[in-house]
Amino acid sequence: MLKRHWYLFSLGLIVAVAYGFAAAEPGKVPNTQNSDEALMALKLASSQKALEGLVEKDFVLIRKAGEELKRLDESKLWRDVENGEYTHFRIELGRQADKLVQMAEAKNLDGAAFTYMNMVSTCINCHNHCRDVLKIADLNLELPATKVAATR
Numbered sequence: 001m002l003k004r005h006w007y008l009f010s011l012g013l014i015v016a017v018a019y020g021f022a023a024a025e026p027g028k029v030p031n032t033q034n035s036d037e038a039l040m041a042l043k044l045a046s047s048q049k050a051l052e053g054l055v056e057k058d059f060v061l062i063r064k065a066g067e068e069l070k071r072l073d074e075s076k077l078w079r080d081v082e083n084g085e086y087t088h089f090r091i092e093l094g095r096q097a098d099k100l101v102q103m104a105e106a107k108n109l110d111g112a113a114f115t116y117m118n119m120v121s122t123c124i125n126c127h128n129h130c131r132d133v134l135k136i137a138d139l140n141l142e143l144p145a146t147k148v149a150a151t152r
Contacts, residue, residue, distance in 0.1 A: 036077075043072050043123075046069045046072065047119070049064065050069070050100060050119075053104070053112075054116060057109055059109075059112075060104075062100060062103070062112050063105060066097045066098070066104060073097060074094065081134065083134060085133070086126065086129060086130065089126035089129065093119065093122055096115055096118055097119070
């Protein structure tokens with residue numbers, strides 16, 4: 001019985017944090033400077049919609065969120081990044097969005113919740129990779145040229 005209460009507490013904490021972020025500035029569209037940032041804001045909104053559907057046991061909302069995530073993942077507006085690990089994360093997100101739709105259509109709440117948790121893990125891992133690995137190369141490109149003293 002204690003395990004069940006721990007699960008409910010954890011889920012409640014996640015929901016509280018998600019609703020806190022969502023309620024902070026309702027309806028406000030983030031100020032974005034490029035299409036990648038705008039698409040990421042839309043992905044975040046769709047994933048929050050999926051979480052809402054999960055906690056409310058609203059399979060229509062879960063399905064819609066999965067379909068939105070799939071459309072966003074397939075968007076041609078993403079900047080091309082030639083990196084195998086990044087490509088893997090993009091493919092995995094699309095696969096998980098498809099699975100989320102399938103679980104919603106089957107009215108399988110446990111399967112949808114498991115898929116959602118895997119999807120969030122994929123998002124976190126992708127962001128870690130993009131921030132900590134891919135951006136390191138960008139920083140090296142922006143370093144000022146080193147002055148070298150001339151020799152005779």
